[in-house]
Amino acid sequence: IQERIPDSVVTIIAEKFSPNTTSDVAAGLIEPYLCDDDVDRVISWIKSTIQRIQEYMDEGNPGAEEQSGYWLQSVKSVPKWLEVMKNVKILTGNELKMVAKRPEHKFGIFYTTWYLEPTPYIKWESDKFLKNGGKIKNSKIQKIEDVEKEFGLFDVILNCTGIGARHLIGDNEVFPTRGQILKVKCPSVKHFFIDDQFYALLNDTTITLGGTADRHQWDRTINPKISEKIFQENCKNIPSLRSAQVISSHVDLRPSRVTVRLEAEPDSKVIHNYGHGGSGITLHWGCALECVELVKKVLAGKPGISKI
Numbered sequence: 001i002q003e004r005i006p007d008s009v010v011t012i013i014a015e016k017f018s019p020n021t022t023s024d025v026a027a028g029l030i031e032p033y034l035c036d037d038d039v040d041r042v043i044s045w046i047k048s049t050i051q052r053i054q055e056y057m058d059e060g061n062p063g064a065e066e067q068s069g070y071w072l073q074s075v076k077s078v079p080k081w082l083e084v085m086k087n088v089k090i091l092t093g094n095e096l097k098m099v100a101k102r103p104e105h106k107f108g109i110f111y112t113t114w115y116l117e118p119t120p121y122i123k124w125e126s127d128k129f130l131k132n133g134g135k136i137k138n139s140k141i142q143k144i145e146d147v148e149k150e151f152g153l154f155d156v157i158l159n160c161t162g163i164g165a166r167h168l169i170g171d172n173e174v175f176p177t178r179g180q181i182l183k184v185k186c187p188s189v190k191h192f193f194i195d196d197q198f199y200a201l202l203n204d205t206t207i208t209l210g211g212t213a214d215r216h217q218w219d220r221t222i223n224p225k226i227s228e229k230i231f232q233e234n235c236k237n238i239p240s241l242r243s244a245q246v247i248s249s250h251v252d253l254r255p256s257r258v259t260v261r262l263e264a265e266p267d268s269k270v271i272h273n274y275g276h277g278g279s280g281i282t283l284h285w286g287c288a289l290e291c292v293e294l295v296k297k298v299l300a301g302k303p304g305i306s307k308i
């Protein structure tokens with residue numbers, strides 16, 4: 001918003017900041033997951049995110065790269081969003097035999113996507129934001145009406161609170177899908193490997209192993225038994241992981257919702273952008289650009305500097 005609406009002073013108000021947000025836990029795989037949104041809307045958002053990743057990569061920043069690998073399925077699915085990926089190839093019977101590790105690996109797709117590690121990326125965006133006059137305030141907001149009581153009047157307020165929207169504005173349609181992951185070091189793993197339940201995803205110096213997806217589970221405590229199962233099951237898919245060095249375990253709550261809520265409240269200065277499920281990194285820049293257009297509509301050509 002700061003980049004696209006020059007006559008604006010933007011303030012970010014948050015209870016938690018990177019590296020302590022849900023976004024920081026994300027593996028950074030660019031792929032829509034647990035996101036039942038309209039596929040054309042999702043594809044449009046992903047395309048914008050990929051352009052932003054390219055800009056970030058072109059500057060030589062860490063934590064972003066292409067990654068290729070295998071998606072093995074028990075039931076054949078060739079979703080439309082694969083059209084934004086590169087090198088998409090349906091595995092032949094013989095190729096499947098070479099990579100399948102379980103009887104349920106009945107169909108496979110090879111493709112190239114990207115990863116965008118959230119923490120270094122958020123730092124890149126935050127540094128630019130602050131350098132260009134953005135403000136940051138640390139506060140837990142109880143009700144959205146309290147924003148202006150605590151911080152003065154704004155011309156537009158964006159609600160990007162993820163799972164927090166459930167309590168902030170009482171949207172019971174947004175619910176947690178608990179996810180637990182491991183970060184391991186295993187330089188010999190050069191491809192991602194995703195199947196119906198588990199995954200191994202590339203990052204700059206680690207492999208992210210997942211994963212769980214427990215709906216309506218709020219517990220952010222790491223369960224060591226789950227970590228062990230994630231490790232063992234991924235070793236079945238990629239035997240060379242047996243030599244991996246486990247670095248850390250993480251848990252967080254995917255802000256799940258039937259659809260992403262990205263809309264301006266009628267006759268209000270509030271714009272909502274939450275409920276991205278397991279796809280917030282994947283969709284983020286496309287959603288941000290759509291927010292810019294909604295902000296412009298709320299401002300409706302207002303002269304002078306706008307407070308957002």
Ligand SMILES: Cc1cc2nc3c(=O)[nH]c(=O)nc-3n(C[C@H](O)[C@H](O)[C@H](O)COP(=O)(O)OP(=O)(O)OC[C@H]3O[C@@H](n4cnc5c(N)ncnc54)[C@H](O)[C@@H]3O)c2cc1C
Nearest residue numbers: 015016022023027028029141162164179278279280281282
């Ligand atoms: C284990 C796991 C793996 C994942 N892997 C991927 C992946 O590979 N690719 C992908 O695209 N997505 C992935 N995701 C999903 C992704 O992490 C989320 O969709 C994304 O983080 C949502 O971003 P957000 O900015 O909406 O929410 P958050 O990152 O949670 O940010 C919300 C912000 O709002 C603030 N906030 C909330 N409530 C309040 C309040 N009342 N007052 C003040 N501030 C408040 C918070 O402090 C925080 O700063 C994964 C998620 C999990 C759990």
Ligand SMILES: NC(=[NH2+])NCCC[C@@H](N)C(=O)O
Nearest residue numbers: 029033179194199210211278
């Ligand atoms: N399982 C699958 N199809 N893809 C991997 C999901 C990784 C990440 N979005 C997450 O855990 O939310």
